[in-house]
Amino acid sequence: MPTATDLLQEITEPAAEQQGVRLLLWRDDLAHPELPGNKARKLKFNLAAARRQGHHKLLTFGGAYSNHVAAVATAGRLFGFNTIGLIRGEPTAVPNPTLAQAAADGMALHYLDRTAYRRRAEPDFIAEQLARFGAAYVLPEGGTNALALPGCAELVTELQAQTAFDAVAVAVGTGGTLAGLLTGLAGEQQAVGVAALKNGSFLRAEIDTLTQQAQDRIFTNYSVQTDYHFGGYAKYSAPLLAFIQQFGVRHGVLLDPIYTGKLLFGVLDLIKQGYFRRGSTVVAIHTGGLQAWAGWHERFGRAG
Known part of the structure; x- marks a missing residue:
C-alpha cells in the first residue's frame, strides 16, 4: 500500500x-x-452503517460502465457483503468488461429498462426492489448520499x-x-x-x-x-x-x-x-x- x-x-x-x-x-x-479513488471513500461510512444495521447485502444502481457498480462489487468481495446491481439497459450475450468484473466479484446483475430506471430514487420503487430481492442496504446511483x-x-x-x-x-x-x-x-x-x-x-x-x-x-x-x-x-x-x-x-x-x-x-x-x-x-x-x-x-x- x-x-x-x-x-x-x-x-x-x-x-x-x-x-x-x-x-x-x-x-x-x-x-x-x-478499491481506489473516490468511490471507495464514498463507500467507507456507508459500509459501516450497513454493518451496524445488520445488513449482509448491498443493493445499488448504475449504468453498464459504472465506476460505482464496479466499486460496490469489489467492496462486497473484500468486506463480505452480497451485492446486487440494478443496471440501466438490456442484458447482452457477452457482458462488457465492467459488468463481467462485477459478476466475477460476486455481484448479481439485474437489468432495468429506462422507464423503470428513472424511478430508482422513488421510495415506492425501492420498496418494490427490496420485496423482490430481500432486505438490503441501498446505495444510490454513484454512491452519493x-x-x-x-x-x-x-x-x-x-x-x-x-x-x-x-x-x-x-x-x-x-x-x-x-x-x-x-x-x-x-x-x-x-x-x-x-x-x-x-x-x-x-x-x-x-x-x-x-x-x-x-x-x-x-x-x-x-x-x-x-x-x-x-x-x-x-x-x-x-x-x-x-x-x-x-x-x-x-x-x-x-x-x-x-x-x-x-x-x-x-x-x-x-x-x-x-x-x-x-x-x-x-x-x-x-x-x-x-x-x-x-x-x-x-x-x-x-x-x-
Whole structure:
C-alpha cells in the first residue's frame, strides 16, 4: 500500500509556470490496489452503517460502465457483503468488461429498462426492489448520499498533512465528492469542480443539498465549471484524447476520458486564464475510474 507521501505528485506544466501557480496531483487512483479513488471513500461510512444495521447485502444502481457498480462489487468481495446491481439497459450475450468484473466479484446483475430506471430514487420503487430481492442496504446511483461526504473529507485531512494548498479541484458527476471535500476544507481554501456532464449548472443545488443534509451548512467557497464536458457525460473529442495521451507521456499518469481527463484539461485552461492567483498552490484530485478504459476501448476501439 502506498503512503500518503506517495500519493502527491508535482505537475510541471508551462501554463502553471507562466502564471506562477504550483500544480499538484493527488493520486487517489493509487490509494488501494483493488478499491481506489473516490468511490471507495464514498463507500467507507456507508459500509459501516450497513454493518451496524445488520445488513449482509448491498443493493445499488448504475449504468453498464459504472465506476460505482464496479466499486460496490469489489467492496462486497473484500468486506463480505452480497451485492446486487440494478443496471440501466438490456442484458447482452457477452457482458462488457465492467459488468463481467462485477459478476466475477460476486455481484448479481439485474437489468432495468429506462422507464423503470428513472424511478430508482422513488421510495415506492425501492420498496418494490427490496420485496423482490430481500432486505438490503441501498446505495444510490454513484454512491452519493450524506454518508459519502465524511469519507471524501478524509482525503482533505490526508492532503493537509502533506502540504499547504489554496485550492482543490475535482471532476464532478453527482457532486458527492466535491461536497465531501468542502466539508473538510479550512479557512480560505477553495474548491473547484469540473462538471463531466453537459448542462451541469444544476449541480450547485445538488451539492448545497448534500452539505445541508450532512452538516446543516451551505458553502460558498467553491465553483462548478461547466465548460469542459466535451459534449456531455462519456462524450469525447480528438483534442481531449490527445490531451490525455500527451499528459500521460509528460507525467507518467493515466487519466480517464470520462472524469479526470476533463478535470485536468479544465484546470490547466483555468490556470491559463488566470483563474487562480499567482503564488497559489492548486491540487487536482485523481479520483480513479481507470477501470472504464476497458469498456471504452470495447465501445470505441483503441483510437477512442
